[in-house]
Amino acid sequence: MSDLENKIFYPLIGDKFPEIKVQTTHGEFKLPDHYKKKWFVLFSYPADFTPVSATEFVAFTKRYEEFQNLNCELIGLSLDQVYSHIKWIEWIKQKFEVEIPFPIIADLGKLANILGTIHPQKGENSVRSVFVVGPKGIIKLIMFYPQEVGRFLDEILRVVEACQVADQENVFLPVNWPKHEFLGRQVLIPPAKDQETAKQQPKEYGSYDWWFCYKSLEYG
Ligand code: BEZ
Numbered sequence: 001m002s003d004l005e006n007k008i009f010y011p012l013i014g015d016k017f018p019e020i021k022v023q024t025t026h027g028e029f030k031l032p033d034h035y036k037k038k039w040f041v042l043f044s045y046p047a048d049f050t051p052v053s054a055t056e057f058v059a060f061t062k063r064y065e066e067f068q069n070l071n072c073e074l075i076g077l078s079l080d081q082v083y084s085h086i087k088w089i090e091w092i093k094q095k096f097e098v099e100i101p102f103p104i105i106a107d108l109g110k111l112a113n114i115l116g117t118i119h120p121q122k123g124e125n126s127v128r129s130v131f132v133v134g135p136k137g138i139i140k141l142i143m144f145y146p147q148e149v150g151r152f153l154d155e156i157l158r159v160v161e162a163c164q165v166a167d168q169e170n171v172f173l174p175v176n177w178p179k180h181e182f183l184g185r186q187v188l189i190p191p192a193k194d195q196e197t198a199k200q201q202p203k204e205y206g207s208y209d210w211w212f213c214y215k216s217l218e219y220g
Helices: 051-062 064-069 082-096 110-115 153-169 195-204
Strands: 020-024 027-031 039-044 072-078 104-106 128-133 139-145 206-209 212-215
Touching: 020 110, 039 153, 051 064, 051 072, 051 082, 064 072, 064 153, 082 104, 128 153, 139 153, 195 206, 195 212
Parallel strands: 039 072, 072 104
Antiparallel strands: 020 027, 020 104, 039 128, 128 139, 206 212
C-alpha cells in the first residue's frame, strides 16, 4: 500500500463542512445545516477550565455583536462533556461578568478527528482551530494555532468580512485589507484568463499593469 493510500484526508478550503449531529450547550443540532444562509466560525480549543481559552471566550463574547453584524454565528468545540461546559460558562460569568451567548459543542472526539484538530504531540485534546464556513456550508478558511497561543479576534473578524467580500463581489483582497498601505479598502480584480480581458481590464479599472488592476467597492 502506498503512503498516499494510508493518508487521512481532512476537510480543506472549498470542501463542504462535514455533515454531523452535534451535542451542544444549546441542544443537539446538525452541522452545517443549522446555520443555513448564515456564516459561522467554528473554533476548537484544548479544554474547559484553561486560562488561555478563558481569555478567548471572554473576547469572543465581547465581540459577538460584531460577528452577528456580519451575519456570522460562533460555535466553540472541545472534547469536554456538556456538564463541564455548563460549569465553565458559570465560572466565566462569575469571574468576568460575561455570559457566553453562543453554543459550545461537547465533542467525544468524532468531529475533532474529522477536522484534524487532535494533534497527538499536543495530548489528547484539541489544538486551537478556526473554520470559517459560508452560507452554503462551504469551508472558506482554516487556521490552526498552537495550544500556547491565543487567537487575535481582530484578524478573525477581518477574515470573515474579507471572505464575504471576495465571495459576493468576485474580487481578491490585498495584504492587510482593508488597511492596505496604498490601496486602502480598494480590492483587486481577479487576473485575466484571456488576452481580450487582459487588454480591457486596465482600461476599465485602476491599474499598475494588465495583471494588477483594482477598484473601489461600491459601498463602504
Ligand atoms: C489554555 O490555557 O488554554 C491551555 C492550558 C494548558 C493546556 C492547553 C491549553
